[in-house]
Amino acid sequence: MPLTQITHYHRPDQLDEAWRLVRDGDGAARLLGGGTDLVVRCPPEATALVDLAEVGLRYVEPAGDGGLRIGAMSTFTDLLEHPEVAAYGAGAVGEMLAQVGSVLHRNSATIGGHVVRSRLSDVLPVLLALDASVVVYTGEQATWSIAEYLDADLGPHVVVEVRLPPPVAGSAAAFVRFSRTEFDHALVNACCRVDLDQGVVAGARVVIGESVTVGRRVPAAEDELTGGPLTPQTVAATARVAREAVSLHDDWIASADYRNHLAGVAVERCLTTVTDRLQKGGS
Amino acid sequence: MRVTFTLNGRETHADVAPGATLMELLRGQGTVSVKDGCARGDCGSCAVLLDGRAVTACLLFAGQVEGRRLTTAEGLADEVGLHPLQQALLEAGGVQCGFCTPGILMAAKELLDREPAPTHQQIRVGLAGNLCRCTGYTKIVEGVHDAAAMLASTRPHAGAEGSDDD
Numbered sequence: 001m002p003l004t005q006i007t008h009y010h011r012p013d014q015l016d017e018a019w020r021l022v023r024d025g026d027g028a029a030r031l032l033g034g035g036t037d038l039v040v041r042c043p044p045e046a047t048a049l050v051d052l053a054e055v056g057l058r059y060v061e062p063a064g065d066g067g068l069r070i071g072a073m074s075t076f077t078d079l080l081e082h083p084e085v086a087a088y089g090a091g092a093v094g095e096m097l098a099q100v101g102s103v104l105h106r107n108s109a110t111i112g113g114h115v116v117r118s119r120l121s122d123v124l125p126v127l128l129a130l131d132a133s134v135v136v137y138t139g140e141q142a143t144w145s146i147a148e149y150l151d152a153d154l155g156p157h158v159v160v161e162v163r164l165p166p167p168v169a170g171s172a173a174a175f176v177r178f179s180r181t182e183f184d185h186a187l188v189n190a191c192c193r194v195d196l197d198q199g200v201v202a203g204a205r206v207v208i209g210e211s212v213t214v215g216r217r218v219p220a221a222e223d224e225l226t227g228g229p230l231t232p233q234t235v236a237a238t239a240r241v242a243r244e245a246v247s248l249h250d251d252w253i254a255s256a257d258y259r260n261h262l263a264g265v266a267v268e269r270c271l272t273t274v275t276d277r278l279q280k281g282g283s
Numbered sequence: 284m285r286v287t288f289t290l291n292g293r294e295t296h297a298d299v300a301p302g303a304t305l306m307e308l309l310r311g312q313g314t315v316s317v318k319d320g321c322a323r324g325d326c327g328s329c330a331v332l333l334d335g336r337a338v339t340a341c342l343l344f345a346g347q348v349e350g351r352r353l354t355t356a357e358g359l360a361d362e363v364g365l366h367p368l369q370q371a372l373l374e375a376g377g378v379q380c381g382f383c384t385p386g387i388l389m390a391a392k393e394l395l396d397r398e399p400a401p402t403h404q405q406i407r408v409g410l411a412g413n414l415c416r417c418t419g420y421t422k423i424v425e426g427v428h429d430a431a432a433m434l435a436s437t438r439p440h441a442g443a444e445g446s447d448d449d
């Protein structure tokens with residue numbers, strides 16, 4: 001069935017024009033990235049689509065600070081095939097992207113559409129662990145940390161870019177997901193990052209996500225890890241703290257107990273991989 | 284609204300509702316190899332090539348193909364015969380009811396255009412978005428291996444618009 005409520009389809013070639021269409025549409029105009037979410041979840045009040053394909057947001061470029069600027073219309077395939085993006089975080093980004101949906105879906109889905117959609121996600125835990133930021137346009141540009149962006153209620157806006165900060169020497173990350181089948185949504189996923197300074201954990205990110213939530217940092221686990229060495233013992237202790245600190249949900253697919261258990265296993269596996277990656281030189 | 288694109292090598296114009304999906308556009312035009320299995324991206328039976336990349340036609344709006352190049356299973360065979368992928372899938376027993384076959388062909392075509400000699404694992408990953416209720420997948424994977432070998436031993440088959448890796 002066509003979405004019969006849609007009466008207009010716009011293809012602006014300027015960012016500002018796209019923004020004005022959305023701003024003036026008062027909720028009735030919806031930005032269109034890859035469409036993989038919007039086709040099935042178009043809200044009933046939407047009567048116009050604003051396709052961003054011609055606006056020039058499909059790129060990956062070095063940022064002035066040594067990081068990476070990823071245009072919002074970049075597909076997951078674009079990113080998986082981009083050597084620097086896939087290798088970012090000592091390979092954690094590529095590891096995660098290869099597990100998002102299938103190739104059919106990665107060829108269409110955009111990173112911009114994904115961060116706006118902000119639902120069950122393998123991508124957001126990794127962006128959170130890597131301290132990514134989001135550049136939005138509302139007549140002028142503003143940059144938000146991904147954590148602030150996900151918590152903010154921004155109203156209408158265009159996501160222009162996702163930014164990855166300059167890689168830190170002695171840093172590595174890893175991603176793990178558990179799902180019933182390869183193509184199913186994750187029951188639990190996790191991304192951990194460790195910044196080592198002369199053998200001591202100078203910074204840590206432990207992010208756990210699950211179906212229905214987008215991923216949250218677990219400060220108690222990060223504190224447990226920070227300030228000491230990275231050893232199998234500290235990894236196991238951090239996983240235990242993470243498992244006890246999170247409170248995951250219960251449904252017909254998996255009990256909360258099982259999800260919490262998986263969260264601990266995911267953190268332990270991530271940190272074990274991170275240890276290996278750091279021994280090989282990290283990012 | 285009017286959408287203009289290249290379908291299997293032919294410039295095509297279609298008048299569609301602004302909220303129509305690409306699957307609705309294509310099936311409405313008689314391109315019935317594009318199957319409506321789930322209409323939500325789960326089964327891959329509607330897969331087509333968009334500028335050489337396999338995508339689900341049910342999760343694209345028709346307007347998203349403006350100015351772009353589409354290939355469907357109709358564009359694989361030519362007057363000389365079946366495309367090696369079609370031939371190999373048939374001979375390997377990778378086609379039973381055939382509902383999933385056009386989508387499998389398009390996902391496999393993208394894979395072989397990118398990776399002419401894929402490993403077993405690369406084939407499995409390349410077809411991970413395509414469900415088949417009949418074959419159990421083994422014969423399909425064998426068929427794609429066989430097609431890769433056929434393509435390697437013969438001159439690349441032109442099909443309706445040649446290779447999609449340009």
Ligand SMILES: Cc1cc2nc3c(=O)[nH]c(=O)nc-3n(C[C@H](O)[C@H](O)[C@H](O)COP(=O)(O)OP(=O)(O)OC[C@H]3O[C@@H](n4cnc5c(N)ncnc54)[C@H](O)[C@@H]3O)c2cc1C
Pocket residue numbers: 030031032033034035036037038039052072073099100101102105108109110111112113114116117120121122123157158159160183184185186323324325342
């Ligand atoms: C079959 C299937 C399997 C999936 N599997 C996974 C998985 O394994 N792991 C996972 O993490 N995710 C998965 N997903 C979710 C998927 O990654 C998202 O649907 C996709 O990333 C959304 O991106 P899009 O470009 O298609 O968004 P769209 O559908 O185009 O848009 C989504 C929302 O964002 C808005 N929007 C789009 N672009 C912008 C922009 N630049 N600025 C402002 N607003 C914008 C739209 O108006 C809409 O509200 C799956 C989805 C499907 C359909």
Ligand code: FES
Pocket residue numbers: 318319320321322323324325326327328329330339340341342
């Ligand atoms: S009909 Fe498109 S994926 Fe099932």
Ligand code: FES
Pocket residue numbers: 377378379380381382383384414415416417418
């Ligand atoms: S042959 Fe019947 S679904 Fe695949």
